[in-house]
Amino acid sequence: MNTTKSSKLFAEAQLHMPGGVNSPVRAFNSVGRDPLYIASAAGAKMRDADGNEFIDYIGSWGPMIVGHAHPRVIRAIQEAAESGTSFGASNEKEIALAKLIKKFVPSVEIVRMVNSGTEATMSAMRLARGFTGRDKIIKFEGCYHGHGDSFLIKAGSGVATLGLPDSPGVTKSTAADTLTARYNDIESVYELVESNKGAVAAIFIEPVGGNMGCVPARKEFLQALRDLCDAEKILLIFDEVMTGFRLAKGGAQELYGIAPDLTTFGKIIGGGLPVGAYGGRAEIMKMIAPSGPVYQAGTLSGNPLAMTAGLETLKIIEETNDFYAKLEEKSAYLENGMKDLLKKANLNYTINRVGSMFTLFLWMRTWLILIRQKLRIRRNLQIISIRCSNRAFICRRRSLRRVLFRIAHSEEDLDATLAAFEKSL
Numbered sequence: 001m002n003t004t005k006s007s008k009l010f011a012e013a014q015l016h017m018p019g020g021v022n023s024p025v026r027a028f029n030s031v032g033r034d035p036l037y038i039a040s041a042a043g044a045k046m047r048d049a050d051g052n053e054f055i056d057y058i059g060s061w062g063p064m065i066v067g068h069a070h071p072r073v074i075r076a077i078q079e080a081a082e083s084g085t086s087f088g089a090s091n092e093k094e095i096a097l098a099k100l101i102k103k104f105v106p107s108v109e110i111v112r113m114v115n116s117g118t119e120a121t122m123s124a125m126r127l128a129r130g131f132t133g134r135d136k137i138i139k140f141e142g143c144y145h146g147h148g149d150s151f152l153i154k155a156g157s158g159v160a161t162l163g164l165p166d167s168p169g170v171t172k173s174t175a176a177d178t179l180t181a182r183y184n185d186i187e188s189v190y191e192l193v194e195s196n197k198g199a200v201a202a203i204f205i206e207p208v209g210g211n212m213g214c215v216p217a218r219k220e221f222l223q224a225l226r227d228l229c230d231a232e233k234i235l236l237i238f239d240e241v242m243t244g245f246r247l248a249k250g251g252a253q254e255l256y257g258i259a260p261d262l263t264t265f266g267k268i269i270g271g272g273l274p275v276g277a278y279g280g281r282a283e284i285m286k287m288i289a290p291s292g293p294v295y296q297a298g299t300l301s302g303n304p305l306a307m308t309a310g311l312e313t314l315k316i317i318e319e320t321n322d323f324y325a326k327l328e329e330k331s332a333y334l335e336n337g338m339k340d341l342l343k344k345a346n347l348n349y350t351i352n353r354v355g356s357m358f359t360l361f362l363w364m365r366t367w368l369i370l371i372r373q374k375l376r377i378r379r380n381l382q383i384i385s386i387r388c389s390n391r392a393f394i395c396r397r398r399s400l401r402r403v404l405f406r407i408a409h410s411e412e413d414l415d416a417t418l419a420a421f422e423k424s425l
């Protein structure tokens with residue numbers, strides 16, 4: 001594959017930006033090659049600066065669930081742009097998107113728009129502290145909730161890919177207020193709550209772990225968290241930045257039938273433009289300024305272009321017959337195809353999959369096991385270049401980089417992916 005232009009661009013970028021990129025995983029460090037510079041994308045395909053075409057399973061790390069450059073989304077953005085790109089004042093689209101989010105996710109009674117998933121989780125944390133009058137939060141090893149200081153403790157995603165479970169720059173006092181428990185291990189949560197009686201404001205969790213590879217929570221574990229939070233007056237916060245509108249219209253909480261007190265969103269609700277949101281029970285959300293004393297604001301929050309892209313994306317989901325059934329069918333096709341090929345190649349790996357999120361791994365339930373598996377996979381399946389936060393891959397005709405999913409993949413794309421997978425094995 002000729003990647004001369006991408007390599008040249010990367011050499012130039014390194015002179016101007018930290019590591020040449022504006023977000024760490026884009027540097028492709030753990031793939032062991034220079035990053036690709038993407039020139040265009042449409043449907044399930046991406047084209048780089050050198051003209052190489054890829055079947056994309058990253059989907060911009062989640063937002064592009066209806067495919068890249070969907071004609072309806074592009075048209076809506078163009079029309080909205082004609083009327084102005086930012087007003088610093090309210091616009092109608094904010095209401096429309098809020099209404100649709102509430103319709104999709106019934107636990108959300110009131111919602112506040114922000115600009116990213118990180119902002120959503122940071123704001124939800126402040127709100128939880130303001131509402132409960134408590135300081136500490138519990139998060140789980142391997143879960144990623146954006147790059148807010150309090151969350152960069154034993155985090156997943158790019159933080160783990162770079163081998164930086166904790167980040168310099170996070171003060172000891174901030175870190176002291178973040179307690180970390182083990183995913184799917186309720187005893188570890190009970191212990192923390194017991195030894196910090198009356199001090200825990202919230203438990204944050206990715207209800208299906210996506211930033212340590214795809215690691216689903218067990219239903220009884222989530223139910224036990226719900227019961228514990230009710231008993232101890234702790235807020236249960238589902239971080240659905242990745243799972244929201246992906247696993248079902250109502251996200252993971254619909255799938256599991258468990259309602260959190262607050263939910264954080266991002267990715268898909270922006271349809272490819274920068275949007276995040278947090279919402280939940282009205283009693284809690286009313287604490288946010290200006291209806292309450294917990295301050296949170298944003299120059300570009302509710303931006304008309306971003307609202308338009310998100311709104312159109314959610315409308316496409318709503319208006320497409322059997323959207324999630326189709327996504328499931330495609331994901332299952334790929335999973336089954338890969339499983340057959342692994343069996344044929346006598347390789348004892350499996351796939352963790354929940355809907356359109358999946359990872360090639362051995363079955364795992366905790367972060368620790370994941371790290372061991374990761375090392376083993378690196379050793380044994382280097383050709384496939386599995387990366388740590390393995391929820392996505394780009395697949396080229398001959399090579400398979402990294403694994404996730406969208407409605408835009410055709411049968412032909414899926415078969416080409418399986419053929420590449422077989423060759424890689």
Ligand code: PLP
Binds near residue numbers: 157210
């Ligand atoms: N929460 C989860 C579960 C995520 O996966 C991410 C990003 O990958 C975030 C929060 C942070 O979102 P953003 O990158 O939009 O700040």
